[in-house]
Amino acid sequence: MEIRGHHFLCMLGFRGLGYDEEFVKNMNEIIERLNNEQDMLIKVVDNVDNICALCPNNIDGECKIESYPGSVREKDRAVLKILGIKVGEVVRYRDIVNKIKENMTEEKMMNICKDCEWFGLGYCLEGFKKLKGG
Ligand code: SF4
Known part of the structure; x- marks a missing residue:
């Protein structure tokens, strides 16, 4: 699995x-699988992954909204920097x-x-707070 x-x-x-x-079904299945198999090894990437695999914005292996609104790849790198994980590293999901x-x-x-179009819904931050609290 690559994420x-x-x-x-x-x-x-x-949510x-x-x-x-198709995108939603695939993402749901990936999340369920990772929650059930937390020892699964994940190759951490900064390009299209298993979630992008069924995304309509994935055109020939490139995210067509990479530069809007703000670079998607830069978001990947910023997250990984904070987590202390290098691009290409293989890490257990847990x-x-x-x-x-x-x-x-x-x-x-x-x-x-x-600047992500989904962030304003508040679900992502709620999910994060739940993780921190639990
Ligand atoms: S919008 Fe881009 S980064 Fe997001 S899932 Fe689709 S292809 Fe991947």
């Missing part, structure tokens, strides 16, 4: 909204979640995600 940096935060607050039905708990803060998340 890009910023998607680790998206997954925390996912079935997305670009289309350890990634623990690193989010330990190193991510609401303020840092807001800085990275503020």
Whole structure:
């Protein structure tokens, strides 16, 4: 499984909204699988991943909204820098979640995600707060 940096935060607050039905189904399945198999090894990337695989914005392996609103890849890199994970590293999902708990803060998340079209819904931040609290 390959997951890009910023998607680790998206997954925390996912509530079935997305670009289309196929995308939502795929993302739901990935989240469910990771929650059930927390020892799964994840290759951490800063390009299209298993979630992007069924996204209508994925055109020939490139995110067509990469530069709007704000670079998607830069969001990946910013998240991974805070987590202390290098692009290309293979890490157990459980350890990634623990690193989010330990190193991510609401303020840092807001800085990275503020211009994302989904962030305004508030679900992502709620998911993060729940992780921190639980
Ligand atoms: S919008 Fe871009 S980064 Fe987001 S899931 Fe689709 S292809 Fe991936």
